[in-house]
Amino acid sequence: MRLLITVARRIHKRPLYTPTSCLSSAASCSGTATNSGLQFRDDQLVCGSTGELVQRLRGQVEVRTEFISEEEEGALMKELEPGLRKKRYEFDHWDDAIHGYRETERAQWGAVCEGVMDRLRAVAFSEGSPLLGPVHVLDLDKAGYIKPHIDSVKFCGSTIAGLSLLSDSVMRLVREDEPTEYLNLFLPRRSLYILRDQARYKFTHEILKDDESLFSGQRVPRHRRISVICRNLPV
Ligand code: OGA
Ligand code: MN
DSSP states (O other), X not given: OGGGEEEOOOXXXXXXXXXXXXXXXXXXXXXXXXXXXXXXXXXGXXXXXXXXXXXXXXXXXXXXXXXXXXXXXXXXXXXXHHHHHTSOOBOOOTTOSEEEEEEEEESOOOHHHXXXXXXXXXXXXXXXXXXXXXXXXXXXXXXXXXXXXXXXXXXXXXXXXXXXXXXXXXXXEEETTOTTOEEEEEEXXXXXXXXXXXXXXXXXXXXXXXXXXXXXXXXXXXXXXEEEEEEBOOO
């Protein structure tokens, strides 16, 4: 599965990710802390270095909150957990794009999960777009994180769609040839994100580690997180 990932090997000096603009007309994208975690309005889930960049990538970066219900999350966990539990989290490969993870693939699902996958495919991919066979399941330990990388252009097509289970998280996109241009995505538990085209090819993506997990100045505690990722094939 690591074949799917090309680590961004360019060591770029990291910009300070402070000024952010989001689609919301409000000056800042400040969410609200509730009992069930941080909540942002749908137009506050994607913030970036400039409002212009957020607008430019608008059709290529999507976050849909509450894409699956608690019951559906439970059904996915019930199918995935037994297989995952047999594996150990891998922390040791210093050059890996992912730290603190275990993973699996899945081609067949029970009825509830198949319903979720059908819905995901319907919103993320155009009809008839051939998909990479099995779905990729990535289980990140609480201490795990995903370093900036671009998914292999040889093996994956223009669209990447992922469900987030068990934890909120922050995904960051940084333009590979212009690291001052970046977007931060707040990925609530049970949301779906979709990256397309330029956002997928020209920007690295990463999932922030717990102690760097901030969105719009607010802390987003990172717990164990499982993602269920669908990709299409290159044309
Ligand atoms: C990957 C990846 C993101 C996620 O496995 O290539 O970027 O949501 N995963 O887990
Ligand atoms: Mn990736």
